[in-house]
Amino acid sequence: MIKGQFERANELIATFRSRMDEPLKAWQGRLRVGVDLGTANVVVAVVDETGQPVAGALKPAQVVRDGLVVDYAGAVNIVRRLVENLRVTLGAELLTAATAVPPGTGDRDSRATRYVVESAELQVVNVVDEPTAASAVLGVRDGAVVDVGGGTTGISILKEGEVVYTADEPTGGTHFTLVLSGHYGLPFSEAEAMKLDPGRQPELLPLVRPVMEKVAAIVRRHLEGWDVPTVYLVGGAFSFHGFVDVMQRQLDVPVLCPVEPLLVTPLGIALCCPAG
Numbered sequence: 001m002i003k004g005q006f007e008r009a010n011e012l013i014a015t016f017r018s019r020m021d022e023p024l025k026a027w028q029g030r031l032r033v034g035v036d037l038g039t040a041n042v043v044v045a046v047v048d049e050t051g052q053p054v055a056g057a058l059k060p061a062q063v064v065r066d067g068l069v070v071d072y073a074g075a076v077n078i079v080r081r082l083v084e085n086l087r088v089t090l091g092a093e094l095l096t097a098a099t100a101v102p103p104g105t106g107d108r109d110s111r112a113t114r115y116v117v118e119s120a121e122l123q124v125v126n127v128v129d130e131p132t133a134a135s136a137v138l139g140v141r142d143g144a145v146v147d148v149g150g151g152t153t154g155i156s157i158l159k160e161g162e163v164v165y166t167a168d169e170p171t172g173g174t175h176f177t178l179v180l181s182g183h184y185g186l187p188f189s190e191a192e193a194m195k196l197d198p199g200r201q202p203e204l205l206p207l208v209r210p211v212m213e214k215v216a217a218i219v220r221r222h223l224e225g226w227d228v229p230t231v232y233l234v235g236g237a238f239s240f241h242g243f244v245d246v247m248q249r250q251l252d253v254p255v256l257c258p259v260e261p262l263l264v265t266p267l268g269i270a271l272c273c274p275a276g
């Protein structure tokens with residue numbers, strides 16, 4: 001990918017971040033919605049017909065595990081509330097949406113995700129796989145997308161815009177928190193709060209580095225034998241300062257991590273909702 005394209009992607013993601021606090025007041029055409037049901041967060045993104053980010057909302061929640069809806073009623077509740085709030089804030093109808101599932105998710109599990117989104121009175125017009133959504137933002141045609149979220153590490157290799165290889169491994173940001181929780185003898189929620197404090201991250205890095213190295217080793221193994229020019233790092237776990245460096249040291253391929261890696265897939269899902 002040419003550098004300009006990555007910079008444009010970063011601008012788009014930064015714009016989406018600021019629209020989550022301050023929604024756009026005027027937009028073009030029909031609004032399109034993306035719903036990301038993650039292990040750690042439910043995120044709703046709204047873009048206009050031209051792909052301009054308009055608004056967004058996020059709620060930490062444990063309603064999904066590895067792409068599987070484990071708390072259906074909880075998921076319905078959260079999605080309904082987030083979408084309803086966005087309708088009120090924007091004073092607009094939100095009619096159609098896209099959602100995403102990890103690659104290789106079977107029909108039955110994709111259907112559960114679709115039903116959750118439909119419960120918010122949204123017509124689901126597209127169900128994409130997560131790396132495809134992320135690449136809609138990043139403009140990746142050739143390379144690997146590595147998504148380290150709360151519960152899992154998703155590895156996808158793209159060739160000429162098509163996903164040609166995928167893998168999912170059960171290690172993510174939650175495991176960083178578990179290490180800290182064990183080390184300090186703190187409940188999970190307190191360890192999570194400590195991890196999210198950017199001021200604490202330099203002193204915590206040596207404790208979580210072994211888990212980061214494990215993730216990097218997993219990724220390295222999956223990339224073996226593939227001709228991958230660049231590895232794109234997305235997912236909230238990469239917000240931990242130092243993780244991107246650990247990845248770069250372990251991989252022979254250049255890595256690129258956009259601003260706000262947590263928001264890439266949700267924004268991409270909205271962009272995958274067809275206009276009109």
Ligand SMILES: Nc1ncnc2c1ncn2[C@@H]1O[C@H](COP(=O)(O)OP(=O)(O)OP(=O)(O)O)[C@@H](O)[C@H]1O
Nearest residue numbers: 038039040041149150151152173174235236237239
């Ligand atoms: N500023 C931050 N510093 C460190 N970690 C962070 C930060 N922000 C978010 N995280 C971590 O990122 C993870 C959530 O990322 P994300 O929202 O991408 O996951 P998800 O999509 O819900 O999960 P998955 O993709 O595994 O289903 C959590 O483990 C959270 O602790």
Ligand SMILES: [Mg+2]
Nearest residue numbers: 038039149265
């Ligand atoms: Mg995710």
